[in-house]
Amino acid sequence: MEGVLKLQNTKTNLNIRDLIEEKKKSKSVGNLTEKFIPGFLFTIAVISILTTIGIMLTLLTETIMFFKEVPILDFFTGTNLKPLGAEATFGILPLLTGTIISTIIAMFVAIPIGLMTAIFLSEYASEKLRKTLKPLLEILAGIPTIVYGFFAFTFVTPLLRNFIPGLEPTNILSPGLVMGIMIIPMVASLSEDAMSSVPNSMREGAMALGATKLEVTWKVVVPAAISGILASFVLGISRAIGETMIVTIASGSSKNFTFDITQSMQTMTAYIVEVTGGEAPAGSTLYYSLYAVAMTLFVFTLVMNLIAQYISRKVREEY
């Protein structure tokens, strides 16, 4: 009796195995889908890589065309940018100073205020207060940049002109400040994440030694979270370098090589908008200059993003 049961069992098992084999071999629609799907999904996933390759290829090929017409050294050391007219000169330095100065102004606003906001939210605010304040700050981050551009041009510049008489109607100061305000939520939120992940035992240890809240924050929490905080600053810088509409609207299109923040300056991004908006004929030096500037911009932001990734990966301490 036992033997028969065993036999029957084996038989059933065999049958099921056969069935599975049979099912695997069958060319039913379901089976085909099963084989087809991974490759299909992989193709979709590769599109993001193709996008990067596409960006690099388009920038690179046209930039090479540009450097055939304008020597590379003249481009990177030239202080004259006159893209139109018979004797056009292409020096990127005016755009570089515009970009760097606007970024510095923005970070003067975004770093201290962003960090202080992060400290307040992470260390001082009660849970309830934090839950009300954070979404409000996120609104600030969600406002389209064009709105900030409008705000800088029609409100901040006229306001600043009351205090700084020499300020031109379009200048780099006002968009720089507004850009800083725009970046505050980003710095604050990333820094706060870093500080919140510092374990409470470290705070309690410092407090048990008699430290005040400020001392705990400044001597324990901030140093412990420093990699995340620094990464947030670098990402903020990258964001400021790539920001387009605020500077395009509020800083005008003057291509003077200057360090005077009350004057109009053009950034790399604003140059791209101006030249494409003017319908540069394909194949002209002006058209190629677009790609050389975009390439420089791309490399700048890419380096910043890689630095940020490096900082947050290498300097991270595990608790």
Add this chain to the structure above:
Amino acid sequence: MKYVDVTQVQKNMGKRLFTNTLAKALFLMATLFGLLVLVILIYRVVSQSMGWVDLNFITNKLSTDPERAGIMGAIMGTLWLMVVVAPVTMFLGVGTAIYLEEYAKKGRIQSLIQTNIANLAGVPSVVFGILGLTVFVRTMDLGSVVLAGGLTMSLLVLPVVVVASQEAIRAVPRFLREASYGMGATKWQTTKNVVLPTAIPGILTGVILALSRAIGETAPLIVIGIPALLIPLPDGVLDKFTILPVQIYYWTIDSSLVAEYANLAAATIVILLLVLFVMNSIAIVIRNKFQKRF
């Protein structure tokens, strides 16, 4: 032997506590500064748009006459843009996320795609505009039409959808998948019938946030060549178009010529912010109401 000099501690105590209180006030002020700017910004925009936002403003076509100008063209353009961006970005974003979370083996290719998406998110939007201009507008010879703008925008917001979908898929607990396999379902059946339905609220939230990002973007579309003054309304994805932010841009820079253009820009901003507010509210509702926690 005394380790702590008590008199010294007591002497410094007042100063330390005072600094602490001062710092707290400073940090609070910094936090409130951002909110103050937000309030001023919204107040300014709303007060400048007073008397300009009405039904005619919404239903009229574009015009050089401020009194007759409306944003119907920009609204239709924005809608048509979404007709392209929503399906394309959802298809590409969710597909990539499923591949990365369910199918890809841990290794080179997976981490390459992942790093690449992180880096794409950091590329300035104006550079995407250049890509769109070169590939879609010129090489594929589409011209500055809705389809070219929509494809450009889809690539721009792709990382948002991928990351949100990945998080949503990752949050689907293992036991649901195992139960499905245990019933004899195949991998794709499990993904399609178990994982995706569970993850859909998170995915939708990501898609809506990506769309609201696309609605507010200006630079890439100026770069691909949206005209400053366009009267006819777009009728399909192969028509020329304009969108709300670009309309705001042209009215703002021309406001030094015609003062009323600043009001028109402000009025358009009010509409744009309202649209974004509604979309974000929907995203929050979906996240809070339909997302299951395990």
